[in-house]
Amino acid sequence: MGCIRxxxxAALVFVHGFLSGLSYWEKQIEGLSNHFEVIAMDLPGYGGETELTGCDKVADFADAVLARLDAIGISSFHLVGHSMGGMIAQEIALKAPDRVNRLVLYGTGPMGDxxxxFEPLETSRQKVLQDGTEEAKAYTxxxxxxxxxxxDHYTSGMALAQPVSLQSYVNALKAMNDWSSVERLSQIQSPTLVVWGDKDRSYIWQQPHTLWENxxxxxxxxxPGCSHNAHLEKPELFNQIIRDFLIKNIGQSGITKDS
Structure with a gap:
């Protein structure tokens, strides 16, 4: 797995989502590395690892991330997961609760289907099996x-998406569709921040709300005014929110969801 430190x-680990790679975090690496040891890695099948076939289980992606962190000597860390990477981050927090200090679940949810x-995962799967991935990658x-x-980031997003193989693409759809954490959310022990762009078409409000409530x-x-890639659309705001959560310990006092 390609990796940058x-x-x-404190170690701050970023896990990217479907059709992405570690370079998607360029603005976070730039904006947060003055405060943390920022670690970003390519998942198997993505970014600089497209010669590998991506996993078909979220739990296997989680194991791959943990193995990489073991290999570079990172025992405890803050964790940020985006989209499919947010599902992986939830799985990591459930598998290794003693290692995840604070958890950021961004543009994601507990319902893998x-x-x-904007279209069901099974529809996406059928389209790519019939027509290939080129068109599907573009509209996704x-x-x-x-x-x-x-x-401005569409072109670089497509540059990451295009090398992803058909098998990795299909495997990721299967991994997400077969996965859920809904019944396990109460087991997550790490203080958690849920981040969501209010125009996200991939993860509707039901998804972050379920995380927040459970x-x-x-x-x-x-x-506000952000879609699925809020970290690119409003990077300064995104970085400030992450930094405040990790450094200033928001949520220790003041308004809570039960107030």
Whole structure:
């Protein structure tokens, strides 16, 4: 797995989502490495690891991330997971609760079948099996931005998506569709921040709301005027929210979801 480590301080691990890679976190690496040792890695089948076939189980992706962290000597860490990476992050927090200090679940949810997505996962699977992945990758990446193809990051998003193999693509859809954490959310022990763009078409409000309501120690941040890739659309705001949660310990006092 390709991996980058930048900065000093508490370890902060970023896990990317479907059709993405570690370079998706460029603005977070730049903005947060003055405060943390930022670690980002490519999942099997993605980014610099497209020669590998991506996993067909979320739990296997989680094991791959933990194995990589073991290999580089990271025993405890803050964890940020985006989209499918947020599912992986939930699985890591459940598998290794003593290792995850604080957890950020961003643009994600506990329902792997993605209710309310711009199209059902099974529809996406059937399309790519029939027609290949080129068109599917284009409309999927376009859906992640408010401005669609006009967003400055669409081209770089497509550059990451295009090398992903058909098998890795299909495996990821299966991994997500077969996975759920709904019944296990109360087992997550790490203080958690849920981050969601209010125009996200991949993970509708039901998804972050379920996380917020069912993880015991949880804060919620809704980013206005953002779609699925809020960390690229409003990186300064995104980074500030993450930094405040990890450093200033928001949620220790003040308004809570039960107030």
């Amino acid at each position: 930048v900065g000093k301080g 993605l209710p309310g997505r 990446v376009e859906s992640w931005f408010i401005k669609g193809k006009q967003d 993880i015991d120690d949880t804060n919620l941040a809704v980013l």
